[in-house]
Amino acid sequence: MSDLKYSEISSILKEELSNFQFESKLSEYGIIVQIGDGIVRSFGLNSAFYGELVEFHTGIKGIVFNLEEDHVSIVLLHPSKDIKEGDQVKRTGKVLSIKVGEGMLGRVIDILGNPIDGKGPIEGKLFEMPLERKAPGVIYREPVKESLYTGIKFIDSMIPIGRGQRELIIGDRQTGKTTIAIDTIINQKKFFEENNPVYCIYVAISQKGSTIARITQILQEKGALPYTTIVAAKSSEPASIQVYAPFSGTSIGEYFRDTGRSSLVIYDDLSKQAVSYREISLLLRRPPGREAYPGDIFYLHSRLLERASKIIKDQNMAEKMNDLPVSIKKEVKGGGSLTAIPIIETQSGDISSYIPTNVISITDGQIFLEKDLFHSGIRPAINESISVSRVGGAAQISSMRKISGTLKLDQAQFRELESFSKFGSELDPSTMEILKKGKINIEILKQPAHSPYDIADQIAIIYVGTKNLIKDVPIDKISSFEKEYLFYLREKHENLLISLRNGILDDKISEILDKIALKLSRKYIL
Incomplete structure (x- = not known):
């Protein structure tokens, strides 16, 4: 036959x-x-x-x-x-749909919403949501201006992410892409406790079961699982499961967004989804295009990522969303947001290949991780000159915007001079000053995995770097200085940190920070 x-x-x-x-x-x-x-x-x-x-x-x-x-x-x-x-x-x-509801929080599910974590059936009221939905139109969106704090100094200061934005994490394998995503989820814990939650959905695409179990365990240990859902598409499952897993995660995120709350969906990673889609397309004998991907691969990613948005507050929002089932329309409020953080893996740092360029053009900015930086001990290994957020300062509180305004420029200048300084033996004092300040800032921006910083702590320590208050402290002592400095502020100046958290950084606060930094730095100067 x-x-x-x-x-x-x-x-x-x-x-x-x-x-x-x-x-x-x-x-x-x-x-x-x-x-x-x-x-x-x-x-x-x-x-x-x-x-x-x-x-x-x-x-x-x-x-x-x-x-x-x-x-x-x-x-x-x-x-x-x-x-x-x-x-x-x-x-x-x-059409393919998934049952969504509050009971999914803290669970590991497959792409159809069935629990696979051995904790029994999902409890509570569930609503059916289609996996594929039209992205909200421009008239239903509002500008992205509310911060989504990652707890990572590098990102919150120079590449800020707003609620409703799409920010790409891109880099070679083993450069810390997943760590940034997991840290962002962990950092939402305090907002969950303060009753201003960001519900997180982590979509694991074509990953080993052991990797998914390890991520679940980290989230459990850090207390981040109660507001997180993990959608697992294991590498042993058919290609169709890998293709539809991100759509399942988006539908769960849209449930929280449409019911007036904030959600964050992480796709780890979309390059594996693209490979699975290519596999299906070639088996269906669709014509291959560039790098053997089908011509509609861009549409696959754009129709997924366009669904991330900040929705207007409108009493009649339910009537306007025609593609929602009747059962869920009573719950629709509007005013929520869905933030998307896709991850893309590059080959030898090549961001000009087909899938990376596609996703870069769809998203509102990218965080570029470099293998060389990672191996040289700079972690997170973010290259701040290529990384960008197209929402930028609009998603920052004024106190952070005030101190980080020159930081990116300073670091770009430092990178350029650093590459030249390798060839020159004689350097003038002003160049030496820029190089010293740049090295101190890099040391300040380093941070260990799964240890997100409160926004007030970030502002306090970055302020010290941008104002060049610790220029005489040896590089290897900066980490110790930072711990003592932040501990002192928490113990003696809690009100000052509250002011910074609320976006206030006036002359009086600056004066206090200057005095504390200069006083504590003396004991580290040789």
Whole structure:
């Protein structure tokens, strides 16, 4: 049978099934004519639509991916061992959807919302949300201006992320991309405790089960699991699961956004999703384009990331969202946000290849991690000259904006002079000053994994660096100075830290910070 053309198969089947009664059934049912590599080709299903969920006699589900003249191609969501040629497949009339609700927090689920963490069924009220939804239109969005604090000094000072933004983390493997994402989730703990939560969704795409278990354990230990949902698409699962996992995570995030709350979704990582989509496309015999990816790979990522947004507060928001099920419309409030942090893996730092350039052009900025910086001990290994946030200062509190305004420029100047200083032996005093200040700032911006900083602590220590108050402290003593300085502020000047947290940095506060820094730095100067 496999030697025949599809057109021949359909004509033979039509001849054999000329019975009118069954002909009418062909619009709802199909017969499998070929199966392999997670792809099923079926004759019939004449009324099926693209993206429709279909069901096989064994209960296994698939998605209609190609609509061709004589047959439809279906991508399976489960292994195909119990399906064979000649079996029947039927339409469901539904699109792929996931049940969402508060009960998903603290759980590890698959892409259909089924729990896989052994803690029993998901409790509470659940609503059905489609995996694919149209992104909110411009008139339903409002400017991104509220900070999403990551707790990472490098990012919150120079590459700020706002609630509703899309910020890409990009870099080679083993440079700390996932660590930044996990630290951002951990940093939301205090907001959860203060009743201003950012609900987090971590989507693990094509990762080992052991890696997902380790991340779950870190979040559990740090107290971050109660406001986090982990969507797991393991590397052992079919390619279709990897492709749809980010859409599941987005639908959960949209539930929190549409009910008037803030959410954060992390896709780790979209380059693996692109590889899975390429695999399916090539098996479906779609024409390959650049780097063998199909032409619609850009659309795959754009329709996913465009859904991140800050929604306006509107009493009639529920009526305007026509694509939402009736059951959830009573809960819709508006005024929420969905922030997206996609991760992309590069090969040897090449950000000019197809998938990196695609995702860079869709997102509102990128955090670029470099292997050389990582190996030289600068962690997080962020290259601040290539990294950018297109929302920028709009998503920063005024006290941070005041002290970090010159920081990025100072560090860019330092990087340039540092590369030149390797070749020159004689350096003038002003160049030496810039180099010394740059090295001190880098030391201040370093921080260990899973130890996010409060925003007030970040402002206090970055202030010391930008004002050059510790220029005489040896580089290897800066870490010790920082610990003592922040401990002193917490013990003796709690009100000052509250002011910084509220965006206040006036002359009086600056004077106090100057005195404390100069007083404590004396004992570290040789």
